[in-house]
Amino acid sequence: MADRLPSATRFLGDTRAASVIEFALILPVLLILMLGGIQLVTYIDASRKVGLIAQSISQMISQAMPPSGSTVATVTAADLHFSYDSTLVLFPYLLKDAPRQGLQWWQDIAITYAAVAFTRTSSNCTGGDLSACYTAAVAWTSSGTTGGNYRPCKVPQLPAADTTPPNRTTLPRSVFGPGSIVAVDVVFNFRPTFGARFIPAVRIARSMYVQPRYAALVNFDTTGNDGIAVKCPGF
Template structure:
């Protein structure tokens, strides 16, 4: 049997790199151009986003500043309201605690007492000093604090014998001013002190305080000390657009140790005046 010749396989045909690469080069170049173009567009889009954010911030910033400054002024106004109430109640307590001389029921305060309690405002309400400096005036020109003692007189014997103080006694008593302050500064809106020879009329308890009225519930036997405080709150920001806001608070307190707190005119410097007949 004849032996078969061993056949050696021919090598497979190898692709020509030059022939294969020639059509691929233009596609790669186009891909690089597209990538570069997209990159440029993305960078431009990012820059556009930054510019839009800047425009939005510029539009919103004035509103944010307005809200911030308005909030600061509202807080300052609320604090001033509370301090004006504190001034009225604290001074009324100082005056109402005057002790009468031995074997008498009428206590006396003088000009020194009034000045001392008036000057306590700088401790109770230090904003008044700061506000006065900003306005370029004395501190006592920015706030009005007025003193008055009121005495109630029964209109008839029936009213005098009525011991039921829980009911409305405003129709049964006359309220007259015993003494009133006259030397304290009054606000530009008008006189705030309670004048002599002007009867005090009853008003609803929730009515705004005025110079000629008292709360209906305050009428009854005895007397009381009335302290009226008025402060013109002027905003720090936007004062040219927002008018001053009038804060008026009053305190009505019965004397603690006396039937009446009267005024001693000895060495009086004009800060208060005693009414005729008292």
């Protein structure tokens, strides 16, 4: 018995393999934290790029120049395709994400365009909120782009709180007023690279509302239209 005690003591005091066991236990946690951090950074970047797409495209469309003597500018299907294709420059992540899901890049993101014209309905407009004094009607809309989230013709755009998430039939109250706006809505479903089977896609939606810079209205010229947009009745 006395001879066995030193052996048992040495066995219990031997810590040569302890670090290996600790590393084996901690490694999965470290990997999860590392991969989770990478996905978080990718998601934040995707959110920023979706907002940048909405901002950039709306600025492109809003800068259409009217012909001499007119206050109405026009854009064509070619203009819409050109601005749509700029997405690849702004958000190259689509070139990796779309093939991973068996999609074309333009099927991986939904970008819709519309011009909305405001008509004054009341002369008693006071304060900063003009939504009660104007009605909003869609002049043209990009019904041919991916996603089916386009703003429909013949459906009035209703005022909503500025903090309300983007919706195809509402506009923030703060954009109501004289003239018109160009509305660009972008939706991207972010799917994690790791753990996609267990983590649902996160919807990233951003909208931008910009007044035309050089015209009272940016309308749609149907010449050469391939179905990307439709001009609404009355415009």
